[in-house]
Amino acid sequence: MSQEWNDRWRQQALPGLAAQTWDLIVIGGGISGAGILREAARRGWRCLLLEQRDFAWGTSSRSSKMVHGGLRYIAKGQWRLTRDSVRERQRLLQEAPGLVEPMSFLMPHYRGKFPGPKVFGGLLSVYDALAGRRTHRFHDAQQLRYLAPGVKAPGLLGGTSFLDALTDDARLVMRVLAEARADGALALNGLRVTQLLREDGRVCGVEIEDSEGGAPQQLRCQALAVATGAWAERLRATDNGRQLRPLRGSHLLLPGWRLPVAQAFSFMHAEDGRPVFVFPWEGATVVGTTDLDHREDLDQSASISQEELDYLLAACAQQFPQARVEAGDVLSTWAGVRPVVAAAGAEQQGKPSNATREHVLWQEPGCVTLAGGKLTTFRPQAIEVLQACAAMLGRSVSDDGSAVFAPVASLDIPGLSGAQLRRLAGRHGRDLPRLAQLVAALGADCVGASDTLWAELAFAAEAEMVLHLDDLLLRRTRLGLLLARGAADYLPAIRRLCQPRLGWDDSRWQAEEQRYLTLWQRHHSLPSALH
Template sequence: MTAVNENWNAAWREQMLPTLADERWDLIVIGGGISGAGIVREAARRGWRCLLLEQRDFAWGTSSRSSKMVHGGLRYIAKGQWRLTRDSVRERQRLLDEAPGLVEPMSFLMPHYRGGFPGPRVLSGLLSIYDALAGRRSHRFHDAQQLRFLTPGLKEHDLVGGTRFVDALTDDARLVMRVLHEARADGAVVLNGLRVTQVLREDGRVCGVEVEDGESGNALQLRCAVLAVATGAWAERLRPSDSPRQLRPLRGSHLLLPGWRLPVAQALTFLHARDRRPVFVFPWEGATVVGTTDLDHREDLDQSASISGEELDYLLAACTQAFPAAELTATDVLSTWAGVRPVVGAAGEHQGKPSNETREHVLWQEPGCVTLAGGKLTTFRPQAIEVLKACADMLGRAFEDDAAPVFAAVQPSPIPGLSPQQWRRLAGRHGRDLPRLAQLIAEVGQETVGATDTLWAELAFACEAEMVLHLDDLLLRRTRLGLLLARGSEEHFAAIRTLCQPRLAWSDERWQAEIQRYRLLWQRDHGLPEVTP
């Protein structure tokens, strides 16, 4: 069976579904976030017959609602997590080298105030270790006068100066899609809207899964030699009922502000006055992100996480603390998002502060099945290698990390009418699909949607070749227009319909139903929290 099809869309999905049960898969991966994408990409590259199943949409969970940072985790050094920091800075550099335009360096500034902690010397010491692990020096101190130019509007009272270092940012949902496209190019079958309802076992060994199609309701039984579970915060759902519960879901919420309302040229990180937790403000996609919280998430995981009123107040207080003259209020917020981190932590009364939990991952194994719990976006590749080594042992296969690139190199091929910066952005986000996108740019034009950097042609491409099943797939994950434009990009709905409805083959009734569904979803998950009287 060949998985690669020029139009990876709902019509292709409908043709593919009846054939899945005919295959005896080497590997089935459950979970379409960055962890599952990494696993299926590395398996497909090695010639395994592999299938990825996602119950909702690719990057629907934490992988589209992260803090967008590809970083080593400076605070992990202070906690003595040397291996995690080392792996993170190495993978950060790998991604910067392999995916320019998608993963980009970003300067971070930590201001120092008289009597505050950490002071310049302490932070410089930590950053020297950070730089040594990364193999390059990237930090320096700036005095208060320099900071006035680097970060206008920053609170000046008692300001001593600030320390600058370099990490990286990404579009997390596009990172997932780029990895999945690479997996498909190497023969993987990748499907969304398929929920695993049961793990099948024979003679004490996992042998497959029972699946329900979220679009039709039809059920399938699929067989595999080994199963990899990479479902993030849902990782315990499919484990045997007598397995100990070890996951501690933690919620991190964020605000997105218009870039003009809080203009910053680089990231700012500082300790919140309320609880001394690190928070940050940084530029992203022409807007400004403020984050993050770190709270136990006690709500139903099957319901999309959203910001609470207390978290909104906390993040606005952080803005006031760092930029008092901006006088930001809730009315300035463009959109919000909340992700649930799959943290492996202590249980019950032994739980400490959420921010003290390790971000290390662990593997849970039973015959025929490997479950990945915990982990970080930055280290998705070594996590995938570790999972596949365990799977290979169960299959009796040899396996080693050959350190091959995750992403195929994109050959320089300028697109008429686009600047080098636009080309870099598109090459990073679309990789080997850039020639197809260039054809659509020639057809649709070079215009961007509103004040964003997103081309209308990118919407067309997503509809034709990126498995869009619902409108939120298109506006919240294939593109980020639903976050970057007011009210979820409502003023552009008519133009989006003209371009996208024919490509999605949706009837007028289907389009109206999708619009209604999207509006409700956006307000619940990405709008401001309801104020209780």
């Protein structure tokens, strides 16, 4: 993206939004909305995406970072969901190396405990058949102790390994949006839809307000796609009762040295029999996730509770007793809210983990709302939404199997290793040449112990529509999670690099810094620090 996305550009762009009738307006800047925009743009639709806060602000920056087929959905009989997921996982691994990467998972087996090697191996045989390739293998106890030093030993029968994938979910959203923009789409953050406009019983546009200031505007469109995740019911007139069940999943991030794992571990929590994970990510170790009804205000960032902290620490103690992981070892936390579709009164109908992850479309004339869904299957979900919108316009849309991501031309950047080049190409795609220029100007140093280059910070500040400091440190980069105390010790150096690129004066920077540190303390530290 060559345009500088600063405040001045924003004020120049906004008045022109109402000057045309859009073929499609997408509400929601997470992976679902980004996917819809990308599929519309590739087909030549005049399309606009509106995000009320920041791209990937909600669930799409707070997921478990897994691009997986949903192994447990097989056991629930959700064959189509599993089939679509494993196929899309393979597609993303092929199209976005460096952003979506394969990860080996290990499931240990213990005498008398579920699942046993035979049952789990049978499940994985089906999983592999759906993916079209065999990846699972059984390791006996002696092999497993070598593969996983420190794993709980009493009763250990061995373990089964299989392949899935991990990603940086927020960077995945940014990359999909960049592909949509390259095909002519427009995506803007900080614009809240306050109401839908209707004429003759049909949705014909939206009224928006700018979070950064300015008068409300009315925008017109031929079709509207609502992809706001857990907020999907906000703009929808319904008399069918509540159909979304917001479920919270919380995670711990530990320094890699504190609980070093070379691959992901999946095991059943002794407390409730739910699967939990411990896996390496961005040089650190993630422990997750919980699954419980989220009854807090959706307009506030979700936060881990003391109960969830205790649950995840207990998982560490159960599977890696010698590590003796404690709350004081935690670098940061994050909690996301899953938009699970359920019938009215579903909270009384079973455990959160048993709720389906299938998505549904709610339709009214001129408007399609996507409810539910998974990160892995964002592409087929987007095409389904677009097909519904097209039908309202007398058009047709088919799934032609086109790639989500354009191939990234190989580029040699002096000072960077092959692994670093792969990482940058995956996260930035078409913008890799501009990253190369910044590396040439700023050097190839990383920020602290992270894998993030100072040049990536500079690029985000210049070109990725950063409205607030948390956009830069929690989503464009993940430094606020990966460095101690939300990267507080690095803020002076970050200021020197980024303040002039953002165009903020001293008072604005100071206000943003205080806002960010307060937000981090409230939503990304330990729950004891919340009070």
